[in-house]
Amino acid sequence: MINPAITIVIPCRNEAANLAFLLDEVDAAMDGRSYEVIVVDDGSTDTTGEALGTRIKAGKPLRHVRHDKSAGQSAAVRSGVFAARGKVVVTMDGDGQNDPAYLPRLADALLQAGPAIGIAAGQRLKRTDTKLKQISSKFANNLRGAILKDNTRDSGCGLKAVHTHLFRELPFFDGWHRYLPALVIREGYGVVHVDVVDRERRHGKSNYGILDRGLRGILDLYGVWWLRKRRKTVPTITEISHG
Template sequence: MFLSIAIPCHNEAGNLDLLLDEIVAAMSGRDYEILVIDDGSTDNTADIIRARAKTLASLRFLQHDKAAGQSAALRTAAFAARGKILLTRDGDGQNDPAYLPQLADALTAAGESYGIAAGQRLKRTDTRLKQLSSRFANGLRRAILKDDTRDTGCGLKAIYTELFRRLPFFNGWHRYLPALVLREGYHVTHIDVVDRSRRHGQSKYGIFDRAAAGILDLIGVWWLRRRCKRVPEVQEISLDK
């Protein structure tokens, strides 16, 4: 099965070279493409991508003219992807690429009624304050959305590309993919992944700005799920006599 790997990047020049090497090693024997989405970087991220493309045939370069955020970058990848399954991961190197083939296998093994395989982080490397705030946010989300996912903030996911394209888009949707997939009538499967520390650069998210946006997003996703109406399957009946 042909797979697409999406890597949203904003000023991740220090992490990208090693990350691409790790992906190539992890995906050995698989048929895949790598889509790097440069989300308005102001460092030399674009130069690194162009240099690697000379020797890495599977690499594709998508560039935003200005920073639009991780959700927009993943949407760009979803509509450009050629693979049946889209594998997502963050560009900061914290998500270990070794789990990418495991996610693809978990999704296909789960069966046709499953739409996404989501990674759930163990041994978090964030500060204690970030861990506590994340635990509270995840608990609140699970209580309201009933998405049965312990950790939606993990960037490692495998989702069918056509399904991803159908999901309602909004800024922050990448944190609610399990709930949005459930809304479409599919199930969610999970695998545990081990978190790593960021090698270079700084996190693009703070605790309080994420919390403020997260409350509005949570209300919005709850409303979307409540207002969802199943689209019936349509069969044309032959009128030949």
């Protein structure tokens, strides 16, 4: 597998039961395209490793990147981005709630938008989370939008497509994956959106708590606001040949 056009990055922890059907769906959605899939196993203690090994031995366009201990979703996404061989990275969650049918749509939306656009961000319709999680998410998104002005209704959706070189240049911190539109804008690029429909989780439960995410999110929001304020001008860079 040499230089695929698109890399699908899937961060996960203890999602073997969901990966069993999700990876088949990814392959079906990307059929006919040049792609690879990187599953970043964030210190899983279930049968994730065995399941991925079986698929790799069967010749699937799949790579297994493993953390020796859980470092969180942001770190897992980052590990996948730096391992990517494709020129575009498309991210999705490993819990099965993101529908792989949107993967090619996101990649196409990014590429067709032209070089001025840095990210195609999925925005969820018909949320399947609990009412409490939906309310907390709506509040967080409204607050984030008012402060960061990233023109994004739902920055927490796992489905996103970003140019690989740009993804690697974004400032990293824990929770970074929830602020990608604002961080991309900071680098001087624009954002396009793709509406997506969430699905019910079939197996297991979320590894991320509402209160933990909410409390940390306040600090993250201030940090991203500070980063945006500290970069007021993004120049166009060209090298001049005097030969």
